[in-house]
Amino acid sequence: MTSRPTLAVWKFASCDGCQLGILDCEDELLQLAQAVQIASFTEMTSAVIEGPYDVSLVEGSITTPDDADRILAVRAASGLLVTIGACATAGGIQALRNYANVGEYTSTVYAHPQYISTLAESSPISSYVQVDFELRGCPINRLQLIEVVTALLAGRRPVIPGYSVCEECKTVGNLCVLVAHGTPCLGPVTRAGCGALCPAVNRGCYGCFGPANTTNTGSLSKRLADLGLSERGVSRIFRTFNSAATEFSKESLEHDA
Amino acid sequence: MTPSGPNANRTIDVHGLARVEGEGSLHVAIHDGVLERVELEIFEPPRFFEAFLVGRGYEESPDITARICGICPVAYQMSACAAIEDACGVTVPESVGKLRRLLYCGEWIQSHALHIYLLHAPDFFGCRDAVELAALNPAAVERGLRLKKIGNHLMELVGGRAIHPVNVRVGGFYRSPERAEIAAMIEPLQRAREESLETIAWVAGFEFPEIEADYRFVALSHPDHYAIEAGRVVSSDGIDATPGEFADVAVEEHVARSSALHSRLRGRDPYLTGPLARYALNGSKLPKVARDAAAEAGLGPVCANPFKSIIVRAVELYFACDEALRLATEYEPPEPAAVPVPPRAHAGAGATEAPRGMLLQRYELDAEGTILSARIMPPTAQNQLTIESDVRQVVESGLELGDTELTARCELAVRNHDPCISCAAHFLDVSIDRS
Numbered sequence: 307m308t309s310r311p312t313l314a315v316w317k318f319a320s321c322d323g324c325q326l327g328i329l330d331c332e333d334e335l336l337q338l339a340q341a342v343q344i345a346s347f348t349e350m351t352s353a354v355i356e357g358p359y360d361v362s363l364v365e366g367s368i369t370t371p372d373d374a375d376r377i378l379a380v381r382a383a384s385g386l387l388v389t390i391g392a393c394a395t396a397g398g399i400q401a402l403r404n405y406a407n408v409g410e411y412t413s414t415v416y417a418h419p420q421y422i423s424t425l426a427e428s429s430p431i432s433s434y435v436q437v438d439f440e441l442r443g444c445p446i447n448r449l450q451l452i453e454v455v456t457a458l459l460a461g462r463r464p465v466i467p468g469y470s471v472c473e474e475c476k477t478v479g480n481l482c483v484l485v486a487h488g489t490p491c492l493g494p495v496t497r498a499g500c501g502a503l504c505p506a507v508n509r510g511c512y513g514c515f516g517p518a519n520t521t522n523t524g525s526l527s528k529r530l531a532d533l534g535l536s537e538r539g540v541s542r543i544f545r546t547f548n549s550a551a552t553e554f555s556k557e558s559l560e561h562d563a
Numbered sequence: 564m565t566p567s568g569p570n571a572n573r574t575i576d577v578h579g580l581a582r583v584e585g586e587g588s589l590h591v592a593i594h595d596g597v598l599e600r601v602e603l604e605i606f607e608p609p610r611f612f613e614a615f616l617v618g619r620g621y622e623e624s625p626d627i628t629a630r631i632c633g634i635c636p637v638a639y640q641m642s643a644c645a646a647i648e649d650a651c652g653v654t655v656p657e658s659v660g661k662l663r664r665l666l667y668c669g670e671w672i673q674s675h676a677l678h679i680y681l682l683h684a685p686d687f688f689g690c691r692d693a694v695e696l697a698a699l700n701p702a703a704v705e706r707g708l709r710l711k712k713i714g715n716h717l718m719e720l721v722g723g724r725a726i727h728p729v730n731v732r733v734g735g736f737y738r739s740p741e742r743a744e745i746a747a748m749i750e751p752l753q754r755a756r757e758e759s760l761e762t763i764a765w766v767a768g769f770e771f772p773e774i775e776a777d778y779r780f781v782a783l784s785h786p787d788h789y790a791i792e793a794g795r796v797v798s799s800d801g802i803d804a805t806p807g808e809f810a811d812v813a814v815e816e817h818v819a820r821s822s823a824l825h826s827r828l829r830g831r832d833p834y835l836t837g838p839l840a841r842y843a844l845n846g847s848k849l850p851k852v853a854r855d856a857a858a859e860a861g862l863g864p865v866c867a868n869p870f871k872s873i874i875v876r877a878v879e880l881y882f883a884c885d886e887a888l889r890l891a892t893e894y895e896p897p898e899p900a901a902v903p904v905p906p907r908a909h910a911g912a913g914a915t916e917a918p919r920g921m922l923l924q925r926y927e928l929d930a931e932g933t934i935l936s937a938r939i940m941p942p943t944a945q946n947q948l949t950i951e952s953d954v955r956q957v958v959e960s961g962l963e964l965g966d967t968e969l970t971a972r973c974e975l976a977v978r979n980h981d982p983c984i985s986c987a988a989h990f991l992d993v994s995i996d997r998s
Contacts, residue, residue: 317586319608323633323726329681330725332712336704339694350681351692352581352974369608399630400608402615411614424609445633445726503723507730507738512626514727542619547630 310340311360311459315347316380318366318373319400319428323445324391325349325365330448338452341459357383361458363451367393367428367550369400374425374434381435386458389431390451392444396516397550399444401428404550405562430550439464444514444547447499467498468519471511474502483510490530490543495521495553516548523557537561570962571596575970580977580984582682582692587984589973591958598962601955603947603977607984616937621647621906621928622733628924628939629727632983634677637670637722638917639924640731641792645913646924647733649807651932653904658897659735660792661890665745666721666728667791667915668887672755673714673725674918675880678981679762680707683873686975687769703765706758710880713755717748717887735901745894752888759881760856766877767860771870772972774960776953778867779832780840781945783916789841789848789882792915796923797844798834807912810925810938833948836920837980838875839866853881869953869979876981906932917942919981943982950980 315325329350331338338344345355362384368374381387389395397404403411404427412424431437441454441464450466457464467473471493475482483489483505491510493502497518504511517523527540535543544558575591586607592600612631616624624643629636641663648655655663680703681693690696697704715725721740722728730737781802783794796802796809804812843865846854857878866875912925920942927935957976961969 319610321630321633321636323630323636326633326677326726329677330711330715332708332715335708336694336697344692344694348581348586350582351694352685353691353695366608369610373608398610399612399615399627400610403611406615411611412609414614414617415609415611444630445724500724503729504737507723507736509729509732509737512729542623546623546627 310343312345312355312358313342313347313455314345314357314359314362314380314384315349316362316364316366317349318364318377318394318431319369320366320391320393320398322349322365324393324443327390327446327448327451328363331452334452338455342455358385359383360385361455362387364389364394364431365391367398367400367430368434369425369428370423371425372423377431377434386438387431387435388439388441388454388458389437390441391446392442392514392516392547393428394431395440395442395551396548396554397428397430399547399549401550402545403428405545405558428550441466442497442515442548443499447501450499469498470494470518470521471496471498471500471502471505471515474498474500475505478502478506480505483508484529484533488533490533490535490539492526492543494526495523512543512546513554514547516551517553521553523553524560527557527561570965573966575966575973577970577974580974582685583978583982583984587977587982589954589977591954591973593958593962596962598955598958601951601958603951603954613937613939616926616934619934621650621926621932621934624924624926624934624937625731625733626727631939631941633726634674634983635670635917635919635922636727637667637718637731638915638922640728641667641915642913642922642924644731644733645793645806645915646911646926647913647928648904648911649913650909650911650926650928651904651907652909653734653902655735655902656897658895659900659902661894662721662736662739662897663792665887665890665894666718666731668883668890669714669717669721669725671714671791671883671918672880672887673711673718674981675876675883676707676711676714678918679766679873679876679880680704680711682981683876683978684766684769686971686978687873706761710755710758710762713751714883716751720744720748732901734904735897735899737900739896739898739900742894742896745891748891749888752884752891756881756884756888759877759884760852762880763856763860763874763877766873769873771868772957772960773868774870774956775867776869776956778839778843778949779834780843781834781836781921782840782844783914783921784845785848789845789886790916794914796914796921799840799843805912806914806923807910807925809914810912810923810940833952834945835949835980836942836945837872838879838919839869839872840920841916842866842875842878849878849882850885853878853885856881869976872979872981906930917983919943919983920946941983943980943984946980946982950977950982953977953979
């Protein structure tokens, strides 16, 4: 019998929500643990098996000098490296520091800033090492995660859509909140994956999955301004959980008063 | 005390504590048979939430603060809403409050089932994880996964998503679920309530080290029910304050202890929030079935054995299922789903009970609702000193144990409190002074 492939899960700066997505696969968790050998996953197990690992799932962004070194070691120990979530793929909410002075941030939050070791920017994993697949979302969709792991084990490319939330809205039959209600919505430029959850509750998409494969952010910004959003409002709407993604970063800077 | 022998001088280092949320490590130093030092170190990278909330809109804080913790995002959203509404002088209608409580029950069910079955129980069987435990006792682990799934379902139904719900806003919800949608949860919740009783009986049969800690408990308390989403901050030694007053005390102590030693020590008085605190301070508000089950499991009105927190968590799991069932049965959709919350230049504070303890937020807003300052007190940050003191007690009572066993017991002493280190990473004293 051939041995099972090994899977490792790594955490950098993040909220743990994407790793929790693995534990949230309640119906598949025990099966997954049979299909692969979970070799390192501290949120779930005290057992650690030495690398190398066939597949590494990486959550979180790089924000400290130590983590910048650690990701190199993770890459070296991994066959395939998959980033999971907005932090690992686009810097996460903590990348808001990239638009500010991190020294001021440190002294705002911490009484003893000299104890804090941090980098000026929060960066996606791909800024440091080669990434084999990027799974987006804040948080990731656990069904997409299962698809990625299944595909990689089968040696095929994961089928993950790159089109926008608008297409998902049409598929599930949501009313367009932007057209019908004039609600500011990032759906036209945001990658599908969540299932168009926000328009389903009469709310505009706020961009959890980051930019879609093709975006026209400038055109959307004009529309948002027509709806009454201030320049600062337009800048803010692009500057949340995926603010370091190129398309969103560029657009937020265009409107940064 | 054993000043000589093989165990007299040793250090125990646990790098990368497993089965806790986030990244932490534990350092214990023993010299000449005497415990010298216990340090729970949090090396989770700082993420600066309090800093980047400044300048953002007040309506953004529930979504932004949810991202502090993927395991208790509802707690962050609810405390943020409570704090912002307090600042703006708005009280939400009872129907909105009840729907928030229902959503919160989903998070308690999900988080408690996760901690009991996947993170904590393996320790009591000498297993390294729930997969190993499932090999020994598949029925138990499957029950845990079913309970967890029902909690997640409830959050998806009310919140739109289990991790980082999308339906919560300042003033209420974006959309009120329809009656029929909520009614569909009644039958699963009835099953979950049964299985939570089985959970209590299961964990009550575990073997527990005999340790009693001297805790100063702090929890929210409400006159009508077991407090979750609202209440006053009370303690076992007489504190009875609004969340704002409690935050003020903490702020003053922090400012003072940077220059005066006496206040620094006073400010460092450890206290404990979480299931043990809630049970001790609010236990009389639990439904009778829960109280009876607790008594049958061997709990008195106060449980000061941290290892038995798993029983208290199971009792709370029952309570959360029972309460969710009551709220689902009586459900009337809030109409409208949210009330307007016009901003005003004012400060406000809000506290709610995250599964792992009280979570307090405080904001200062300008007249347009822009956040001028933000302060967040996550439960694990508040509990950290008490967790260290627990570890100290565990080591002192177990100096004769070999390294492997003592290390395992120390790790368990940390996990007893379900620490959420991702949350705690941005609190005020993140680093331990080693000078």
